[in-house]
Amino acid sequence: MGEIDDAIERADREGFTRQPPKTLQARINFLMKQLKTTKAVAQEIGVSQRSVERYRKGERKHPPQAIAERIDAAVRARWQPQVRRRRRKQATTTGITVETGARFGYTAPIGTTGDGRFRRLTVHLPPAYAQRLFNAREAGAGDRQMRQIIAEGFKDIYFQDGGARALGLSDVTLNDIDYLDLDY
Numbered sequence: 001m002g003e004i005d006d007a008i009e010r011a012d013r014e015g016f017t018r019q020p021p022k023t024l025q026a027r028i029n030f031l032m033k034q035l036k037t038t039k040a041v042a043q044e045i046g047v048s049q050r051s052v053e054r055y056r057k058g059e060r061k062h063p064p065q066a067i068a069e070r071i072d073a074a075v076r077a078r079w080q081p082q083v084r085r086r087r088r089k090q091a092t093t094t095g096i097t098v099e100t101g102a103r104f105g106y107t108a109p110i111g112t113t114g115d116g117r118f119r120r121l122t123v124h125l126p127p128a129y130a131q132r133l134f135n136a137r138e139a140g141a142g143d144r145q146m147r148q149i150i151a152e153g154f155k156d157i158y159f160q161d162g163g164a165r166a167l168g169l170s171d172v173t174l175n176d177i178d179y180l181d182l183d184y
Helices: 003-014 024-035 038-045 049-057 065-078 081-094 127-138 143-159
Strands: 096-107 117-125 171-183
Touching: 003 065, 003 081, 003 127, 003 143, 003 171, 024 038, 024 049, 024 065, 038 049, 038 065, 081 127, 096 127, 096 143, 117 143, 127 143, 143 171
Parallel strands: none
Antiparallel strands: 096 117, 096 171
């Protein structure tokens, strides 16, 4: 996963109305309901079927840290899909807020500086960018493509102020991301 994917995942988690299961046994049982078989759960978290059976029965309560993290990630990725859909649908009508600290580079007319600068920005992007971002993610787009969508939004909204300034600015790139958070 890339930085944009992680930011979308974190934004989704903020909308949860209930917390995911806490105990190992409850998490494994949740995954069993979602994936149906111990074999599928075992493949998802990278353990043997027998280990899944032990976790499910409560015979084993403390998996190694790496496996516990994979179990947690698998549960959170499947937790409250309707809440996630509702929030994303809302974002496609109200837009998304992107907060980032990153190096922005751009292509500008001759005589102006095109050197990239590190900036900390919080910008609300219109619904069209949210829709494009979610569509790209659904289509399996890479982090680079999703960065470009956000960079285009920054270009239109922040740098060009909706067409009121910096009209010669032709291309903005988002590089060296220190942090990136989305809110919708």
